[in-house]
Amino acid sequence: MDEQNKNVIDEQTKNKMEEHKEERTDLTAFSQKVLQLREEISKVIVGQQETVALLLTAILADGHVLIEGVPGVAKTLLARLMSRLIDARFSRIQFTPDLMPSDVLGTTVFNMKTSEFDFHEGPVFSDLVLVDEINRAPAKTQAALFEVMEERQVTIDGTTHPMSDVYTIIATQNPVEQEGTYRLPEAQLDRFLLKIRMGYPSVDEEVKILKRHQETRNLIRLEDVKPVLTIDELLDMRKKLDTVYVEDSLLRYIANIVEQTRTSKAVYLGASPRASVAMLNAAKASALLGGRDFVTPEDIKFVTPSILQHRLILTAEAEMEGYTPLKVAQKLIDKVEVPK
Template structure:
């Protein structure tokens, strides 16, 4: 009983830190609460995030802001059609003084990496991210360079523009824990944005923002993940949802076991964000569409009928009976 009470006290401290992060983000970005919660969930669950949205909805700002609030080493890579793998990973250069080859780290070496417009680079450059996203390491010229424990990639992409863009490989999409779509603000939120810009007084520069949490604190918060309770019936619920994606006639390629693990980890992290040390079916239903939508390939018939992966995912989730 004493252990349980102690754990609740720890969760209170956890909730205070997370609320501070949320408040700091809200002071800069109007609305987008759901997207903010999902990004925080993914970072807590030790996963990478793909943020999709039309230009001007604060995708890049959100990624930069989160890196600033977590006192982490931040790096930004602007993906372009002529970007080479060495521009991302780094290069080995001959040092005339020592007569040895030195490795010069690329921008991929940081704690939080913002990959802006990820779908603008060709497959060769995308493939350079495969190893670092899954194994948190980079192998160059036979030498392996390890990343830090916090290592997170936040990638953005614009779904509208087709010219000069490339489709992301399925193997790479599967490495993203979640795909989040940032939509337009509501009328009230748009008015609030205009008021902030009109007065200029409420606009806060990113450089002036004081970090709300250190890398060490965030990593210690991650240790709570192992204490989150998941009932066996909920594990089966996750497996049944994933199985639906493999048997549905609308889906050509279903979700992998990696998706099942991602769904469980995301549900545990989201439960923690809500101040709970146990997962509910609602947690799973909330995170499942964002964990699954980018991992599914629809059949040509489903696409011709106007179905989108998020719509199909939602239907498949609704088909599975919720455990009591």
């Protein structure tokens, strides 16, 4: 009986090795596409390697992204560029204080010819949607995105309208301007896979930007950027997430980090299980972007700060001491022992 079980185990191991070998061969073409994406982005965006890596991670992990940064650091440009590189439908919504939910979702209009109501789709009906300055619209309009972000569908007058399989929202917001802005509800923030902070370029990077503008021949217009990925190729890339191997010790590592957010004295509201799942999927995507079919602790440590910072609500004492959600998240990550 033991010998029979051994043969079964050996056969299963052999099959897994064959699948593993085949998957690694497939990653060669995958890595070439990723390299091509990075090269095309670098032709337009100078620096911001971490931001680009996190944005690619979110899109591969089938998640929405919130990009935060001061005006002029190319938040909108990066979002528009990503939409150009993926051969998909694109729409942009500029959020303003007077924007109504129907301006985003669409509305039903009475058709005089047919004596029926026709639904006119709003700009949210697309594959990649850029929501510019999302914190400028009031809560009622922001809430219009709740259903479409989580369930990839919109319900208008009792009729459900599904979105495409690649549906992704890339939102931007300004962290310093307060006048005419509204704080995003926690329930909506939780629906963003990542919150990416886009900072200033270094001096060398800024010199490179200036040189590109000085030598106009080196400037590449968005209209000249050609798609690198088709919708089918992006969906195939997402399917590879299921083939990425994650050890049980890393699953416990993720759970321990999330548990820290729920027991820390600096945190009033910790991360939910949705954050745990987000960490797992983003870590898998990070591994694939690194050319690997297995997750390492470094993948988890790379994506986790951007996953936790917008999900944590700090205590008043922690805020008074000058802590930010990002700093607290990083401290909590460092407290958890890394699996060996």
